[in-house]
Amino acid sequence: MNLIYFKIVLLYLLVPIIITSQNKETDKVRLFYLGGQSNMSGLGSNSELPNSLNKEFKNVYIFHGNSEEDDGKNGGLGTWQKLKPGHGYGFSSDGKKNVYSDRFGIELSFAKRLSELYPDEKIALIKYCRSGSSIDSQAASTFGCWEPDYKGSMGINQYDHYLSTIRYAMKIKDIDSDGIEEQLIPSGIIWMQGESDAAHGKNVALKYYSNLKRLINLIRASLRLDDLPAVIGKISDSHNDDDGKVWDDGEIVQQAQEKFAENDKNASIVRSTENYGYSDKWHYDSKGYIDLGKNFADEIYQLNLKFE
Secondary structure (H helix, E strand, O other): OOHHHHHHHHHHHHOOOOOOOOOOOEEEEEEEEEEEOHHHHOOEEHHHOOOOOOOOOOOEEEEEOOOOOOOOOOOOOOOOEEOOOOOOOOOEEOOOOEEOOOEEOOHHHHHHHHHHHOOOOEEEEEEEEOOOOEOOHHHOOOOOEOOOOOOOOOOOOHHHHHHHHHHHHHOOOOOOOOOOEEEEEEEEEEEEOOOHHHOOOHHHHHOHHHHHHHHHHHHHHHOOOOOOOEEEEOOOOOOOOOOOOOOOOHHHHHHHHHHHHHHOOOEEEEOHHHHOOEOOOOOEOHHHHHHHHHHHHHHHHHHHHHHO
C-alpha cells in the first residue's frame, strides 16, 4: 500500500466518523481548513485591527495546530477555543494552552464574513501552516515541505503535521464545551502558498501544478470529501528586490495556480493579492490580510452554493 494512502487510512481509524447517529443530539458546525505558508500564518498587526475584528467571536471556534519544522515532535498540537486576535505569526500551542501572538492572518475577516453569509450558524476553523514552507522538497530549505512522500531524516513532513492537526482536532467531540457534541461538516479548503516554490529554480516552479493538485486532493481525502471546495490565494510580488522580483519564477507558479482553479470544477482563485501593500518584501500589510480573508470567504461561499 502506498505510504500516503496508508496514512490517510490510519487517520480514518483514529478520527471519529463525522456522521453521527440520528438519535443523538448534535450541533452541526461548518468546518473550514486554512493552510499554507507565512501569508496564511499572517503578519498583520493586532494594533491595526478595526473594532469589528478586534474581539472574541461568539460562534466561531478555531483549532490552530502548533507549527513545527520537518521532523518536529509537537506539530499539530492545539486546543479548541473561540476565535480572537493572535493567531498570526508567533502563535504556538502545547495542546493544553495556546500562546497568542501580536499578529493576525486571514482568519478574523474570513470568520466575520462567513458569519454574515451563514447567520445563526456556528463556524469551526482548523488552521495549520508553516512559514517559508514549500510543497516541493527541493525548495524546502530549513523551513519544511508539504510533499507527502518526503521522508527527511525522521520521516515527518508538513503534510504529516497537517494530519496530526486534523486528528487532534477531530477527536474532540464537544468543541465549545456546552455539553452537546458537534457534527463538524467539512465545507472548504483555503490555501495561501507558493512563494517558496517560486524562489528555488524553474524546475521546482514547473512542478507546482502537479504538486498542488496532488496535495489538495490528499487534503480532500483526509476530510473524506473528494470534491470538497478549495480556494487558492494567488501569490504576488512586492518587487522590492535588486532585480525587481522577489519570486524569480513567480509567473510560473501563478500560471499553475490559475490552471488548477480552471481545471478543478470545485476550485477557485483569489486574485486581489496583486493590489495589496506590504509590511516587508515578502508579506502583506494588515489591510491586505483583512481584505484577503473577506475575499476567501466570498469565494468559498459561492463554491458551496454549487457544491451543496
